[in-house]
Amino acid sequence: MGGVVCLVPTLMRRGGGGRMIHDIQAGLARWGLDLGQVRERVYRAPTPRERERWHALWLVAQGWSANKVAALLDREAHTVGQWLAAFCSGGPEALTFEQTGGSPPPWRPRFRRG
DSSP states (O other): OOOOOOHHHHHHHTHHHHHHHHHHHHHHHTTTTHHHHHHHHHHHHHSSSHHHHHHHEEEEHOOOOOOHHHHHOOOOOHHHHHHHHHHHHHOOOGGGOOHHHHHHHSOOOOOOOO
């Protein structure tokens, strides 16, 4: 599926919020999602980080500025912009979180020796 160009990071620098909303809406259409489905993913995301990313997408798609979303989530605006750009180009899979280091997540099953 081609044809959608996401300008989210550029628009954040230039203050083009109206175009950003258009890009996000085009991205949602490209990936076959509506606001209700995005909201559902906010609540069903398997990790807090994914939940946060879906929440940011949901708010921006409703007209919030990326700067306001960043302030609400206590993140930098460029971080929110990276999430949005990743979604536009890579779809829902781009918002998944992968553990890259540290201790394993606490929900990981532990096996007993028998």
